[in-house]
Amino acid sequence: MDFIFIEELRVQAWVGIYSREKAAPQTLELNLTFGVPDSAAEQDDIADTIDYAEVIERIRKELGERHFNLIETLGEFVVKLLFDEFGAPWVKIRIAKLGVMKGVRRVGVYIQRGREGISLPPATS
Numbered sequence: 001m002d003f004i005f006i007e008e009l010r011v012q013a014w015v016g017i018y019s020r021e022k023a024a025p026q027t028l029e030l031n032l033t034f035g036v037p038d039s040a041a042e043q044d045d046i047a048d049t050i051d052y053a054e055v056i057e058r059i060r061k062e063l064g065e066r067h068f069n070l071i072e073t074l075g076e077f078v079v080k081l082l083f084d085e086f087g088a089p090w091v092k093i094r095i096a097k098l099g100v101m102k103g104v105r106r107v108g109v110y111i112q113r114g115r116e117g118i119s120l121p122p123a124t125s
């Protein structure tokens with residue numbers, strides 16, 4: 001398995017438990033890593049892998065269309081999207097709200113998950 005990463009992706013999302021967070025979207029910062037078949041590299045064909053441009057576009061669209069109370073629920077939604085619609089075998093995401101609490105630069109959720117039988121984390125670079 002190879003791993004695609006997307007760093008510091010900024011998206012507008014509807015998330016939060018407070019009325020101000022239900023009245024307007026806020027900027028989230030996403031860091032994602034997901035597995036792709038290493039056989040794709042041999043064929044050098046975008047059709048054999050997961051197109052990261054499509055992933056980014058899809059996340060932006062989906063998060064712009066619905067509200068989540070909890071950042072955890074939003075994170076699980078993104079993981080499910082990568083599993084069910086892009087066929088990723090393994091996903092790690094970190095999603096942060098920016099500057100929502102005094103004295104805190106980022107707060108959010110971290111989820112790392114593999115499909116059944118796939119649990120290996122990637123080697124860190």
Ligand SMILES: Nc1nc2c(c(=O)[nH]1)N=C([C@H](O)[C@@H](O)CO)CN2
Pocket residue numbers: 015016017018021069070071072097100101
């Ligand atoms: N575990 C969580 N705690 C809190 C969340 C959350 O999504 N998960 N959200 C909030 C508010 O929406 C916060 O972002 C406002 O500052 C508080 N706690």
